[in-house]
Structures are given as C-alpha cells and as structure tokens.
Amino acid sequence: MAEHKHGHSHSHDHDHHDHGHSHAHDHPHSDHAGHAHSHAPAPGDSCCSHGCGSASLPKAPMPAARRLAGDSEQAVFFIQKMDCPTEEKLIRERLAQMDGVGALEFNLIQRELTVQHQLPSIAPIVATLKALDMLPAVKSDSLDAAAGADAPDQAAAYRIPTRRWVLLGLAGLAALGSEIVAWTSGDERSLPVIALALLGIALGGLGTLKKGWIALRNFSLNMNFLMSLAVIGAAIIGQWPEAAVVIVLFTLAEMIEALSLDRARNAIAGLMAMSPDVATVRNADGAWSSVPAREVTVDAVVRVAPGERVPLDGVVTAGSTSINQAPITGESIPVAKQAGDAVFAGTINEHGAIEVRVTAAQGDSTLSRIVKSVQQAQGQRAPTQRFVDGFARWYIPAVVLMAVLVAALPPLLLGAPFYPWLYKALVLLVIACPCALVISTPVTIVSGLASAARHGILVKGGVYLEQGRKLRALALDKTGTITFGKPVVTDVVSLDAAADQDALLRLAVSLAARSDHPVSRAIAAQEGAAPQEVEDFEALAGRGVKGRIGGQRYHLGNHRLVHELGRCSPELEARLQAFEKQGKTTTLLCLDAQPQLLVAVADTVRPTSREAVAELKGLGVNVVMLTGDNAHTAQAIAAQTGIADARGDQLPEDKLKAVEELGERHGEVGMVGDGINDAPALARAQIGFAMGAAGTDTALETADVALMDDDLRKIPDFIRLSRKTHAVLVQNISIALGIKAVFLVLALAGMSSLWMAVFADMGASLIVVFNGLRLVRGVPSRG
Numbered sequence: 001m002a003e004h005k006h007g008h009s010h011s012h013d014h015d016h017h018d019h020g021h022s023h024a025h026d027h028p029h030s031d032h033a034g035h036a037h038s039h040a041p042a043p044g045d046s047c048c049s050h051g052c053g054s055a056s057l058p059k060a061p062m063p064a065a066r067r068l069a070g071d072s073e074q075a076v077f078f079i080q081k082m083d084c085p086t087e088e089k090l091i092r093e094r095l096a097q098m099d100g101v102g103a104l105e106f107n108l109i110q111r112e113l114t115v116q117h118q119l120p121s122i123a124p125i126v127a128t129l130k131a132l133d134m135l136p137a138v139k140s141d142s143l144d145a146a147a148g149a150d151a152p153d154q155a156a157a158y159r160i161p162t163r164r165w166v167l168l169g170l171a172g173l174a175a176l177g178s179e180i181v182a183w184t185s186g187d188e189r190s191l192p193v194i195a196l197a198l199l200g201i202a203l204g205g206l207g208t209l210k211k212g213w214i215a216l217r218n219f220s221l222n223m224n225f226l227m228s229l230a231v232i233g234a235a236i237i238g239q240w241p242e243a244a245v246v247i248v249l250f251t252l253a254e255m256i257e258a259l260s261l262d263r264a265r266n267a268i269a270g271l272m273a274m275s276p277d278v279a280t281v282r283n284a285d286g287a288w289s290s291v292p293a294r295e296v297t298v299d300a301v302v303r304v305a306p307g308e309r310v311p312l313d314g315v316v317t318a319g320s321t322s323i324n325q326a327p328i329t330g331e332s333i334p335v336a337k338q339a340g341d342a343v344f345a346g347t348i349n350e351h352g353a354i355e356v357r358v359t360a361a362q363g364d365s366t367l368s369r370i371v372k373s374v375q376q377a378q379g380q381r382a383p384t385q386r387f388v389d390g391f392a393r394w395y396i397p398a399v400v401l402m403a404v405l406v407a408a409l410p411p412l413l414l415g416a417p418f419y420p421w422l423y424k425a426l427v428l429l430v431i432a433c434p435c436a437l438v439i440s441t442p443v444t445i446v447s448g449l450a451s452a453a454r455h456g457i458l459v460k461g462g463v464y465l466e467q468g469r470k471l472r473a474l475a476l477d478k479t480g481t482i483t484f485g486k487p488v489v490t491d492v493v494s495l496d497a498a499a500d501q502d503a504l505l506r507l508a509v510s511l512a513a514r515s516d517h518p519v520s521r522a523i524a525a526q527e528g529a530a531p532q533e534v535e536d537f538e539a540l541a542g543r544g545v546k547g548r549i550g551g552q553r554y555h556l557g558n559h560r561l562v563h564e565l566g567r568c569s570p571e572l573e574a575r576l577q578a579f580e581k582q583g584k585t586t587t588l589l590c591l592d593a594q595p596q597l598l599v600a601v602a603d604t605v606r607p608t609s610r611e612a613v614a615e616l617k618g619l620g621v622n623v624v625m626l627t628g629d630n631a632h633t634a635q636a637i638a639a640q641t642g643i644a645d646a647r648g649d650q651l652p653e654d655k656l657k658a659v660e661e662l663g664e665r666h667g668e669v670g671m672v673g674d675g676i677n678d679a680p681a682l683a684r685a686q687i688g689f690a691m692g693a694a695g696t697d698t699a700l701e702t703a704d705v706a707l708m709d710d711d712l713r714k715i716p717d718f719i720r721l722s723r724k725t726h727a728v729l730v731q732n733i734s735i736a737l738g739i740k741a742v743f744l745v746l747a748l749a750g751m752s753s754l755w756m757a758v759f760a761d762m763g764a765s766l767i768v769v770f771n772g773l774r775l776v777r778g779v780p781s782r783g
Helices: 013-017 021-026 085-095 123-131 154-158 162-185 191-217 223-236 240-272 366-377 383-414 418-431 435-454 462-470 478-482 501-512 518-524 559-564 570-580 609-618 631-641 652-666 676-684 697-702 714-748 754-777
Strands: 073-079 101-107 112-117 136-141 278-282 288-292 301-304 314-318 321-324 335-337 354-358 457-459 473-477 488-494 535-540 544-549 552-557 585-591 594-602 622-626 645-647 669-673 687-690 705-707
Touching (some): 073 123, 085 101, 123 136, 162 191, 162 240, 191 240, 223 240, 223 383, 223 418, 240 754, 366 457, 383 418, 383 462, 383 714, 418 714, 418 754, 462 714, 473 478, 473 652, 478 622, 478 631, 488 501, 501 544, 501 552, 518 585, 559 570, 559 585, 570 585, 570 594, 570 631, 609 622, 652 669, 705 714
Parallel strands (some): 622 645, 669 687, 687 705
Antiparallel strands (some): 073 136, 101 112, 278 288, 301 354, 488 594, 535 544, 544 552
C-alpha cells in the first residue's frame, strides 16, 4: 500500500494510537529523560505550612524507603492534616525508618498516601501517622477487603469548620487588645498585656506550636518550627503583643491560602463533577428506574433525555440527536449521533432522546481516565519546579544561618545590644519561609493542566506543558492526522485486458480485508466483492501484503512494492504518476509478481488542517509532513495545506531519521502520529502527540499529549498555553524572590517588624496563587 502502515495488518483503527511512546522516557538526549521516575528533592524539605502543598504534586513517586523483595501489600490512606510538603517530609522520614515499608506515593491534591509494605497489618503505619497528628483514615487495604468503608467525605474534610473561624476571630481580638493596652499604657510587659497575648496565642496558635514541637521532636527544620521559634523568641524579649499578632496572622494566612488553593484542587475535581451521579436504566421487565451511576454495569441500557448529560460511556442503540462533546473533546459544535455511534460520560444531549448501551463502568469512563491522567501528570515535576525545589532546599538553612549570625555576631564582636539584634534575627526567621516560591510552580502547572484538559488537550505531565513552548519543528503524519484517514476508491483499472476486472477486484478485496490500514479498508468496502479465503498471509512493512488465494501467490501493495518485484514498466510508471499527481494513492494487485489491477484511492484533507499549519507557522514552528505515500501524493496534500516540506515514501526508519535531522537543525521537535509504525519517530521526538484519543485507552496511556478530537488546531493552542504557563511561572518566581529580597534588606536595616514580615509572606503567597489560577480560565485564544 502507498502508506507504509498498510503492511501492518490489524495494527490500525483505534489501536493505531498505541504508538509505543510509553518508552519515550528513554530519549537519549531529551531533557525529560527518566522524569517519570527521577525526581528532585521534595518541596517538603523547605515549605512552610501555609497549605502550599494543596496544589502541589499528587502521585509523585517518592524515593522508596527501601526496595522490597517479593510480593508486597498496598494500603491507601486519606490524611486530613497533610496540607503541605512539610507534612509529607515528616511522614516520609518516619515511615522510612520502619522495617517492611517500601515505596511511598503522595497525592497532596487529594491528601492521599499510598504505602507498599510487607507488614502483617497496617496498624504500625496508622500508629505512626497518628503520632504525627495527621488524622489518617484508611481508604483501601489489600489485606482487608472491608477497609475504607468508613473513610471520611474528602470534600467535607477540605472545608474549614466555622468553629475554627470563630476561634481565630477571638484570637485576633485578643491580640489587637494586647497591642492597644500596651500602646496606651506604654508597658509591653504588664499583666493585662501578657494575659491578652497569651489568650490570642492559645486561641489562634496552638496548632502551629504543636506542629513546631512535632517538627523539633523529629529533627525537621520546617516553617512550623521556625514560626514557633519566632513567637517564643518575641515573648522572651518582651514583645508579647507582637508575638500574638504574628501567630494570628500566620494562622490566618494558612486558612486563606487553603481556601484559595481549593480552586486548583476543584479545577481537577470539577472535571469529574460533569458526570451525572444517577442514570436511568432499563430493567429486565422493560421498565425504567433511576440507579446510581457507579452501580450501572457494562451492557446495561440507559436512557438520556434531551438536555441531560450522558451518565456513562456507551454506544447509541436507539434514537438520534446531537451531542455537545466539549467536556471531553473541547469541540464547540455539537456532533450528530445515531445508532452505532459512541458517546462519552459527561457530554450533553442537545435534542432527541436516545438509548445507550453502556460500554464502560463509571470508574473506567473516558472522563474518569482523563481526571486520573491529569492527577498523575502532576507527579512529573516540570523543569522550573525542579529548580525551585532545589533552590528552596538550601534557602531555609541559609537564612537560618544568617539569622544566627545576625543575633550573635554584633553583640559578641561589636558589643551591640543583644535584644535589638535578636529581634532582627527573629524577623529573618519569618522571612525564611519560602512558601510563596514553592507553591508558585505547582499551582501554575496544575491550573495549566486542568485548563488544557477542559479544552480537549490531555497533557501527560508538567514537563511537557513547559516544554511545548520550545518546539521549533513539528513532524506530521498524513493519514488520519492531516487527512480524515477515511479514503474512498476513486478508480479501478484492469492492467490485463484478458482478465475479468470484477474477479481481480474480489482478489484485491480478499487481501485488503486482512489489513486495518485506511486504504485497505477503503478497498475492502467495495460492494459486490465478497472476500475469499487467504492462505499464507503476510504483511510487508511499509509496502503491502501478500498471500495465496486458490493456490496462486498474490501481492497487494504500493508503488515501492512493484519496484521491488521488478515489474514497474515505463507504461505502468506513467499511469501511476498520473494518479499520484492528482493526490491519489495507488495500490496494485500482482499475480506471481505481475501487475494485474490498479486501484486508486483518495483521502480528503481535514478542513482545520490548513488553518492549523498557518497558526503553527505564525508561532515560529517549522511544519514537515512525513508520509509513506508517494512523493506526488505528498506534494498534492502539502499544496492543499500550505506545508512547504513534504516527504513521501517514508518507511518507519525514514521517519525516525527525519525527526533526528529536524532536531539537529531546529532543536526541540514534536511528532504527531496515528500509527503503531510511527513509534520510533514518536519516541525520538521531545513530545509525541496522539490524534483523536477520546475513548481510546492506549492513546490516553501512552501519548505525551493526547488531542481528544481530530482538530489539529489544538497543537498551536497547546503551544500558546505552554508559553503563557512559562510566563506566569517567571512572574511568580520573580514576585516571590523580589518580596523576600526587599524584606531581607529591611530586616537587616531594622525597618521591618515581625508582623510586617508575616503580612508580606502572606501577601506574596496569595499573589502567586491567584496569578497561577488565571490559567484555569482557558487556553489562550487563537489569532
């Protein structure tokens, strides 16, 4: 066949997305090689407790405490008080000391911990988590099938109780009263001042002090410990009102940031909320009843009324309508559906009532897989995040050391008063919190991933979201990518005047029926040509197929195959070129290597392809088409889409060489493929894109970026989103570091107080959070 994928029978159709990119992490030169399994130090090494982990890295595989030999058990915990990588670090360090505990995986956005272990029971793990005051609840335990029944409602656990707000309000009034009494009396150490300050600390800061004590007990240098030290130090030097104000502000900062970061969590959870909880199911007696969607089984028939959302993935069995598939594919125009068409959970039935046979349970729906994929994608730290984590790991120790020197050196070496310099050192301890810096990257990445998913672009990791902006070349497969991939037969020409053309066509149909390539399907679909039995069938990679019919050997393949058989005469060459110049793919049936029949097939270009190519060029991306079709067909399609560099007759190894050459010439290169034979080129490219991944397991699992529909314009959308994400990351890092630098100078100059430092830290954190959440609004518009 003309396209090289034709020779691989039974490898196309939906399975064509299984392009082997699951091993793309083995790229020999890629910046993200091994990223899925090699992580920078966790941000927990340096994060404060402002709730910064709420949008941090779920599903990030943490370094295993130890590799376990043999089979292991698994337990999943919901940890209500795991707000930040600070808590993650504590948990990891404690569990790593336990015999029988192996790999730990933290999902901070869902507050989940997965533990691989070889213990007879999970009781020791639960006891350790309770000792750290983490309030663990067992979600699942491979040793106990009944575990998880009493797990709390996670959505409710995220809400801040009214009682806590009331206590904080009273704490604020007490702290403010302490300040007023101290100011009016001129005595910061009077009994009323101390009593009001202690009341404020007790009502608003006991949680922080308790966390600080746990951190000290576990030799963990984190922000809870530093804040506790600053408050106790302020009290020791007589700054009671300020000690109370500082801890109240710090607690307020934690609660406000937890609320704001819920938006990042809800950006993911909101995707799943698009799927209805209840489905109308047909019973055995033909009656209809409402059943929880999670209980509906495969092959059940559900009814979807106009205006309702489709509850589960399935196939329409009765009725016709138009479906708004925007929640899955990002398509703005409803798609017509009738009997035999697939529909997806979460999509909206616009008009007619339909009946749908369920093809996947709720947890296995396309929408569920998208949500799981986005959650797991956040576990792959992007380059900027790795830099920030590495920087923050050294930031706290450096500032703490500076604080110690500031408190000790001037009094010891210069005879300066001790208390003023100790106060400056305490201010430095507060400034040591790198929360705004640490949360700036995960919030931005989470928002970008969620925004892309809402628009039908499934990005399989923050590393790709960042890397997309660097793409300078993009290689496009033709069939199914630039074109619809559904060609039709346009011409049938007998090359043997004495032969029966209909009989020859039946032979061609018989061979084509054994292949899943689009060109083969077009030939096999010819009416009135029933296939015959084929023996000794064999696929010829990039060339076609061969087999025996009625005891005779036949070949069915492309121009290249005829050349290899040595049967391409000048007359046949002229005929083939005439069709190829029209953009048609030619296939030849050969009997004992002698051409007998010519079948011309034409594919049509997607209407969005030309616009997508123009947008890519406008973004500075060089577009190249790589196809197994002949050069004439490649040039004809290229002319319709505005592609200057179109390369035909490309075998899998040729595509690989082309991608390598593009990488050497332009730098970062992406590959858009729809066939398993594109695997080498897809693996070699920095980013592999899969087209039309909706409802396709393999594409969702293996592609770096999966376009849920067949709109090639989503690739420039992805590049624009990547560039905007990078811009927001740079802004957030600049804001966080800039504010820290300013207050570092102010602290050393004696112009910053403890409460000012806390207020600045809170302000910087909120600024970067809300700046990152801007990405949730949507993919940057075209044009």
